[in-house]
């Protein structure tokens with residue numbers, strides 16, 4: 444039996460932009476109105492946990508209202524067409540899963556999950572209405588969103604590197620490649636594995652050797668996927 448072509452996809456907030464979810468570093472991006480130091484660091488959590496919880500509770504509601512767009516759907520359809528597709532996402536939303544993708548690794552965690560604030564391995568169902576101060580886990584510690592903050596380790600990084608090293612093609616979508624260690628994933632591809640970045644800023648952002656596809660995810664990803672489906676390979 445022929446081995447199905449293995450696509451590894453690495454996504455950033457740009458893939459969810461056309462679903463109405465803000466990216467981070469644009470001039471009106473999320474970090475513009477909510478400084479990172481106030482809502483997305485262990486120090487912020489220590490200083491003002493309520494502010495942090497309010498920020499994520501609000502974001503969670505926006506994410507719940509959003510719908511997968513043409514790019515999320517195209518990736519899911521490629522998997523349904525028989526390709527092996529692994530998605531590594533920096534996004535904490537669930538739009539890849541809602542589009543139908545089954546193999547999604549959330550490098551920076553998931554906003555729809557809760558965890559203990561003292562042990563990242565202890566995950567809990569999200570309390571109805573979001574996480575509030577006083578929602579504690581069975582070991583008595585306050586619950587927090589199951590997301591990775593700046594300055595914290597990225598527990599799934601090694602698994603992501605392994606996936607990238609196995610790819611027949613690495614497709615990067617909608618990320619400024621500004622955050623480490625996530626951005627360094629690109630250096631784990633085999634030397635002869637093709638890699639492309641779909642992003643309206645791709646010309647400026649693409650590292651050497653990465654094909655720049657200077658367009659939105661909603662336009663660029665379905666076009667690529669349709670070509671691959673017609674050809675039956677990732678060329």
Ligand code: APR
Pocket residue numbers: 454455456457458460461466467468469472533534551616617618619620621622641642643644648658659660661
């Ligand atoms: N289609 C594709 N890409 C787009 C679109 C679109 N419609 N709109 C914007 N973009 C691109 C921008 O050009 C930019 O390169 O999305 C990228 C968003 O970059 P950032 O705001 O830096 O977000 P991202 O790369 O996802 O950030 C990585 O940083 O703050 C942390 O944890 C957070 O996971 C996040 C990480």
